[in-house]
Amino acid sequence: MAEEPSDAQKYYVRPEDAEGYAKGILQGNGVPLGNADIVAKCLVAADLRGVDTHGVNRIPSYMARIRQGVLDARAQPTLHEVTPVVAQVDAHNAFGFVAAHMGMAKAVEMAKIYGIGMVGVKHSNHFGMSAWLVQQAIDAGMMSLVFTNSSPALPVWGGKEKLMGVSPIACGAPGGKEKPFILDMAPSVAARGKIYKAKRRGEKIPADWALDAEGRQTDDPAAALEGVMLPMGGPKGSALSIMMDVFSGVLSGSAFAGHVTNPYDPSKPADVGHFLVAIKPDLFMSLEDFKGRMDYLSQRCVGCEKMAGVDRIYFPGEIEQLTEETRRRDGIPYVEAEINALNDEAERVGSAKLKVVEQ
Numbered sequence: 001m002a003e004e005p006s007d008a009q010k011y012y013v014r015p016e017d018a019e020g021y022a023k024g025i026l027q028g029n030g031v032p033l034g035n036a037d038i039v040a041k042c043l044v045a046a047d048l049r050g051v052d053t054h055g056v057n058r059i060p061s062y063m064a065r066i067r068q069g070v071l072d073a074r075a076q077p078t079l080h081e082v083t084p085v086v087a088q089v090d091a092h093n094a095f096g097f098v099a100a101h102m103g104m105a106k107a108v109e110m111a112k113i114y115g116i117g118m119v120g121v122k123h124s125n126h127f128g129m130s131a132w133l134v135q136q137a138i139d140a141g142m143m144s145l146v147f148t149n150s151s152p153a154l155p156v157w158g159g160k161e162k163l164m165g166v167s168p169i170a171c172g173a174p175g176g177k178e179k180p181f182i183l184d185m186a187p188s189v190a191a192r193g194k195i196y197k198a199k200r201r202g203e204k205i206p207a208d209w210a211l212d213a214e215g216r217q218t219d220d221p222a223a224a225l226e227g228v229m230l231p232m233g234g235p236k237g238s239a240l241s242i243m244m245d246v247f248s249g250v251l252s253g254s255a256f257a258g259h260v261t262n263p264y265d266p267s268k269p270a271d272v273g274h275f276l277v278a279i280k281p282d283l284f285m286s287l288e289d290f291k292g293r294m295d296y297l298s299q300r301c302v303g304c305e306k307m308a309g310v311d312r313i314y315f316p317g318e319i320e321q322l323t324e325e326t327r328r329r330d331g332i333p334y335v336e337a338e339i340n341a342l343n344d345e346a347e348r349v350g351s352a353k354l355k356v357v358e359q
């Protein structure tokens with residue numbers, strides 16, 4: 001589940017204002033207009049869906065990497081057609097959002113003609129919330145697989161050192177009358193943000209979330225933050241994060257096996273890899289039949305008998321889509337410290353600050 005930023009008072013910003021703010025900062029840091037537009041839209045998409053850990057709040061850390069010279073604000077990814085259904089994008093160290101957006105657009109173009117399109121992306125950067133790529137495919141009427149690798153944060157099962165990334169696995173399929181299927185999940189038991197929250201509140205954490213620096217299970221959030229996150233489902237979550245590395249790192253030609261650079265390491269580019277597939281849903285039946293079957297699946301899932309204590313069953317992606325409806329109406333909530341940090345970035349480059357909605 002996506003997290004609220006904190007218990008502090010919320011200040012609401014209209015999504016179009018958050019987008020304008022982000023675009024201004026990006027352009028102020030040298031990102032060309034078209035690319036700034038893509039990055040700003042993706043960040044706001046995360047905030048709208050309630051994935052607050054991957055939204056506009058990431059701007060200060062991304063801008064720091066531009067200033068450190070390890071993320072190239074001006075770079076333009078290039079695309080190479082390998083076969084009629086396979087392409088490779090070289091991001092040239094541009095924003096991951098820009099390179100992956102180009103990759104998914106190409107995958108969709110190929111899938112429209114041939115039924116499937118597959119793109120490997122190399123020498124890229126963090127692309128935030130994977131669901132925006134799934135949504136890009138859904139907007140074009142396509143099913144998709146969206147994989148990425150990321151910097152070491154998880155041990156492999158049985159290990160204690162950070163080796164694999166908390167690399168999300170995502171996929172989606174359009175619905176008919178019902179909402180689309182959007183799975184977007186990191187392979188850790190819990191998001192690191194939940195550990196920060198427990199520490200702030202002086203609470204303990206479940207012992208299966210993390211190991212301390214000595215490789216022991218811990219219920220102390222401070223000790224957990226010194227150690228490593230644990231994969232969900234033990235060896236299965238560990239295997240999923242290795243799977244993200246096989247397809248996004250080994251196959252693409254990007255860094256892999258623990259060599260993607262940590263976002264806080266200013267010594268070199270991140271060299272993240274992605275793997276994107278678009279699939280035409282009406283390959284084996286009419287589009288109408290496919291959508292009818294998706295709707296039936298969704299209705300069967302959300303309409304099934306509930307376990308004790310459960311009021312409502314959601315289809316994957318549904319909670320985030322409901323959050324988006326609310327936030328489009330009421331604005332996106334941020335806390336004061338976040339607004340201040342974001343406005344400091346605007347001041348650096350003389351771009352417009354965040355406009356908070358009068359309550």
Ligand SMILES: NC(=O)c1ccc[n+]([C@@H]2O[C@H](COP(=O)([O-])OP(=O)(O)OC[C@H]3O[C@@H](n4cnc5c(N)ncnc54)[C@H](O)[C@@H]3O)[C@@H](O)[C@H]2O)c1
Pocket residue numbers: 001002051053054126127128129130131148149150166167168182183184185186187190191313314315316317318319320
């Ligand atoms: N780019 C990167 O390197 C990177 C790394 C880590 C995480 N992320 C992003 O962080 C985000 C958070 O990941 P997460 O694993 O914490 O997500 P999560 O646990 O909130 O959700 C995982 C999936 O489960 C579904 N879900 C959650 N609760 C549900 C419920 N009650 N009923 C039905 N379905 C439900 C969600 O719709 C989602 O598809 C993702 O958007 C991911 O892409 C990105």
